[in-house]
Amino acid sequence: METVAFFYFAAVIVLTAVLVVAFRNPIYSVIALLVMFFHVAGLFVTLHAEFLAAVQIVVYAGAILVLYLFVVMLLNLKQDDSYQRQVGWGIGLGIVGLAEMIYLVLSAQVGNSPAIGTAALQASASPKVAAIVTRGNTEAIGYMLYTKYLFPFEVASLILLVAMIGAILLAKKGVLGMKEP
Amino acid sequence: MIPFSPGDLLAILPELIVMGVGCLLLVIDPLTAEDRKERLVYISLAALAVAFIAQYWLLGLRRPVFSGLYVLDPYGTFWKLLLILVAGLVILLAKAHLKLEAIDLGEFNAFILLSLSGMMVMVSGRDLLVIYLGLELMSISLYIMAGFKRFERRSMEASAKYFILGSLSSGILLYGISLLYGRTGSTMLSGIKAGLAGLPPHDPILLLAMILLVVGFGFKVSAVPFHMWTPDVYEGAPTSVTAYLAVASKAASFAAFVRVFMEALGGVKANWQVLLLIVSIATMVLGNVVAIVQTNIKRMLAYSSIAHAGYALIGLVVADAAGVAGVMLYLALYAFMTLGAFTVVTMLRKGGLEGDEIEDFTGLARRNKWAALLMLLFMISLTGIPPTAGFIGKLYIFMAAVGAHLTWLAVLAVIFAAVSAYFYLRIIMVMYMREPGETAGTPGHNVRIVASPAIIAVLLVAAAGVLVLGIFPDPLVKAAQSAILP
Numbered sequence: 001m002e003t004v005a006f007f008y009f010a011a012v013i014v015l016t017a018v019l020v021v022a023f024r025n026p027i028y029s030v031i032a033l034l035v036m037f038f039h040v041a042g043l044f045v046t047l048h049a050e051f052l053a054a055v056q057i058v059v060y061a062g063a064i065l066v067l068y069l070f071v072v073m074l075l076n077l078k079q080d081d082s083y084q085r086q087v088g089w090g091i092g093l094g095i096v097g098l099a100e101m102i103y104l105v106l107s108a109q110v111g112n113s114p115a116i117g118t119a120a121l122q123a124s125a126s127p128k129v130a131a132i133v134t135r136g137n138t139e140a141i142g143y144m145l146y147t148k149y150l151f152p153f154e155v156a157s158l159i160l161l162v163a164m165i166g167a168i169l170l171a172k173k174g175v176l177g178m179k180e181p
Numbered sequence: 182m183i184p185f186s187p188g189d190l191l192a193i194l195p196e197l198i199v200m201g202v203g204c205l206l207l208v209i210d211p212l213t214a215e216d217r218k219e220r221l222v223y224i225s226l227a228a229l230a231v232a233f234i235a236q237y238w239l240l241g242l243r244r245p246v247f248s249g250l251y252v253l254d255p256y257g258t259f260w261k262l263l264l265i266l267v268a269g270l271v272i273l274l275a276k277a278h279l280k281l282e283a284i285d286l287g288e289f290n291a292f293i294l295l296s297l298s299g300m301m302v303m304v305s306g307r308d309l310l311v312i313y314l315g316l317e318l319m320s321i322s323l324y325i326m327a328g329f330k331r332f333e334r335r336s337m338e339a340s341a342k343y344f345i346l347g348s349l350s351s352g353i354l355l356y357g358i359s360l361l362y363g364r365t366g367s368t369m370l371s372g373i374k375a376g377l378a379g380l381p382p383h384d385p386i387l388l389l390a391m392i393l394l395v396v397g398f399g400f401k402v403s404a405v406p407f408h409m410w411t412p413d414v415y416e417g418a419p420t421s422v423t424a425y426l427a428v429a430s431k432a433a434s435f436a437a438f439v440r441v442f443m444e445a446l447g448g449v450k451a452n453w454q455v456l457l458l459i460v461s462i463a464t465m466v467l468g469n470v471v472a473i474v475q476t477n478i479k480r481m482l483a484y485s486s487i488a489h490a491g492y493a494l495i496g497l498v499v500a501d502a503a504g505v506a507g508v509m510l511y512l513a514l515y516a517f518m519t520l521g522a523f524t525v526v527t528m529l530r531k532g533g534l535e536g537d538e539i540e541d542f543t544g545l546a547r548r549n550k551w552a553a554l555l556m557l558l559f560m561i562s563l564t565g566i567p568p569t570a571g572f573i574g575k576l577y578i579f580m581a582a583v584g585a586h587l588t589w590l591a592v593l594a595v596i597f598a599a600v601s602a603y604f605y606l607r608i609i610m611v612m613y614m615r616e617p618g619e620t621a622g623t624p625g626h627n628v629r630i631v632a633s634p635a636i637i638a639v640l641l642v643a644a645a646g647v648l649v650l651g652i653f654p655d656p657l658v659k660a661a662q663s664a665i666l667p
Contacts, residue, residue: 148247148248148250149250149310150185150247151185151193151246151247151250151251151311152250152308152310152311152314155299155302155311155314155315155318156314158200158204158295158298158299158318159299159314159317159318159321161204161207161295162292162295162296162318162321162322162325163321165207165288165291165325166292166321166322166324166325169286169288169325170325170328170331170340
């Protein structure tokens with residue numbers, strides 16, 4: 001069952017990833033990217049990383065992709081052929097990458113790779129991992145964020161505050177443009 | 182489980198004050214009438230004074246905070262005291278300077294405080310994640326401040342360039358951090374040190390992680406070959422921001438750089454010393470040589486700050502107690518002279534603009550002997566001629582190099598310090614040996630000096646730092662030597 005799911009998600013990811021660069025209309029590309037992000041999230045679910053899957057959808061599909069769409073629509077990009085001419089380069093680099101991957105897969109010690117799945121995780125000796133499996137990883141991450149990592153968590157919130165205010169300050173007309181002609 | 186104790190909060194009291202007042206300023210700013218905006222400056226200065234006292238009160242204490250993610254130690258306290266002082270001086274400087282440039286916004290003070298809190302987190306983090314978050318908080322505030330002159334093309338260019346290259350370097354740093362985490366199973370500096378013990382010394386992934394960390398931090402301290410952004414950003418940013426960038430951002434980045442490499446990677450010194458040796462030499466050579474051909478004073482000071490990063494890096498190449506103390510001393514003394522030099526630049530006005538060309542200094546001694554005299558002092562100090570602070574900084578760095586049997590490196594650094602005399606002394610020559618132009622189009626024409634009590638106060642502190650610490654450096658040397666990493 002897991003294998004079937006994996007191959008389904010993997011196939012769709014590869015297909016849509018190719019479509020992202022192959023489409024000439026940027027809107028189609030963005031939609032293909034959206035489909036890809038959902039399937040990557042599906043892949044995370046098969047690995048029992050539910051939290052990561054949710055973050056993948058919320059952050060990538062929800063926030064980043066909407067940003068892309070905004071940019072594409074605001075700039076009113078109809079069609080951009082300049083990248084289509086680089087197909088030769090793309091194929092060349094793709095072959096190099098593929099060769100490298102095949103080499104790595106062949107030279108890796110297959111016996112050493114850990115089995116994937118809840119049972120394997122529970123069997124592993126680390127008590128941390130066991131705690132995560134029994135508690136569910138969303139809860140485990142939330143617990144860590146608000147206890148041990150409380151301080152960095154708060155610093156991160158300050159970063160977001162600064163970035164937000166800075167963006168408004170630099171983009172808003174009339175705030176800093178007192179001498180603007 | 183209670184995540185922290187009241188003692189933890191007390192240990193980060195200075196940080197909490199700076200962060201809290203930084204956020205508070207953002208709220209107070211819109212509620213303050215336009216003609217009372219000066220209040221914000223006084224509030225921030227008061228907050229910095231309280232934070233400084235609180236930090237001084239914590240001097241000498243050593244205590245892990247937030248289950249070891251953060252630390253209160255003499256090393257961090259030394260840097261934090263320096264950074265708070267610099268931030269206070271920059272706020273004073275900006276008070277007068279931003280008004281001249283018509284960009285005096287209340288948010289500026291908030292950004293200074295928030296970036297200062299980022300720096301404080303950075304120098305005290307004992308976990309790579311915390312250090313990274315501090316670095317990002319500092320950098321994002323600086324990206325925005327660099328673009329404060331929004332109507333000026335150069336300022337926007339500086340902001341955009343700094344943002345894009347800075348994000349790239351953050352990405353590289355994170356890549357290094359993730360590789361280290363993958364190899365050692367920890368992001369805590371102590372955990373990495375323990376994890377490294379079980380690895381072969383020439384582990385390829387470890388080496389790659391090390392290189393990526395050097396690139397990431399090298400960018401922040403503007404070491405060659407990661408210095409490309411420095412001249413453009415320093416030139417385009419408002420001069421008071423440039424001063425903050427050149428002094429505080431560099432000091433904080435060096436502090437984190439030294440802590441990560443000494444505490445986490447100290448066990449595999451031999452691997453990174455050679456790498457940093459090459460970077461250090463390249464930085465000294467390029468910084469000093471390219472500075473010679475600059476015609477803009479801010480660009481020249483940018484290359485000079487690159488060169489000084491090269492000298493300070495020698496301390497990290499040496500990587501022993503004397504080297505670390507040397508870096509701390511060097512950056513602390515460098516802060517006074519660079520801040521002073523940039524302050525003199527802000528005083529020079531040409532019509533409604535800033536006189537930021539070297540030409541504008543022509544005959545300054547005739548127009549205003551005090552400004553020229555102070556610039557003379559800062560230039561002499563930057564060259565490293567006794568009895569100024571610059572000499573003491575170089576002396577201790579070179580002594581550390583000689584002590585570690587790197588005499589040839591010290592000799593090389595002295596040679597390049599001599600090269601640097603050419604472009605520093607040129608400013609003095611231009612100020613004292615030329616007559617200011619009387620007709621339009623001649624160098625030095627129409628330049629005037631604008632001074633205000635705030636700027637004079639900054640200049641006095643900087644000059645006092647350069648002279649007093651140049652003649653009587655003992656207290657600072659002792660402070661640095663007692664604050665080195667364990």
